[in-house]
Amino acid sequence: GAGVSQSPSNKVTEKGKDVELRCDPISGHTALYWYRQSLGQGLEFLIYFQGNSAPDKSGLPSDRFSAERTGGSVSTLTIQRTQQEDSAVYLCASSLGPGQRNEQFFGPGTRLTVL
């Protein structure tokens, strides 16, 4: 596709359940980022993938959060044992690799609601 796509667009889950959020980056973009946008807060960095390198997980808020990127393309963010404070919009962005124009292009986001 022409842009970054994310699925699902909305996810409602019960506290304690696991959820998986998917991101499909722009074709040819080697860098992929996950951010979280909570009500009244700015976008918060979570995790970064570059090609086949080990991801930078420095922004993950707890060990309940994990992410993987298969084949250098699609990425999945997994939240285990969800808590109410995990409710937010999860945004994925992609960009060309380091040393190139590094504007990040965002997907539409997944709105997660934990009841």
Add this chain to the structure above:
Amino acid sequence: EDQVTQSPEALRLQEGESSSLNCSYTVSGLRGLFWYRQDPGKGPEFLFTLYSAGEEKEKERLKATLTKKESFLHITAPKPEDSATYLCAVQAVGGGSNYKLTFGKGTLLTVNP
């Protein structure tokens, strides 16, 4: 720690009334400063990248400028369709190949007809 502060939090303008949004930043070394527009229920839409003090970029009614401490987004003769949240973000040198963005909380702009 990198920090970005945007002001005002909200701005209401009449159509045609020009104004400016401010983005103040502190960063160990600036790789780039980015402006995005975000409409309700959508992801941020890229507007501009500025790399060095004195640089300016323009797009339609928007012009972004950069100094060593802040950036301004000037809106000339705005229209109701310019209503959105405008986000400022910085990329810092020293993150290795991690070009993560540090965002401000945004300015909610409303332009009334």
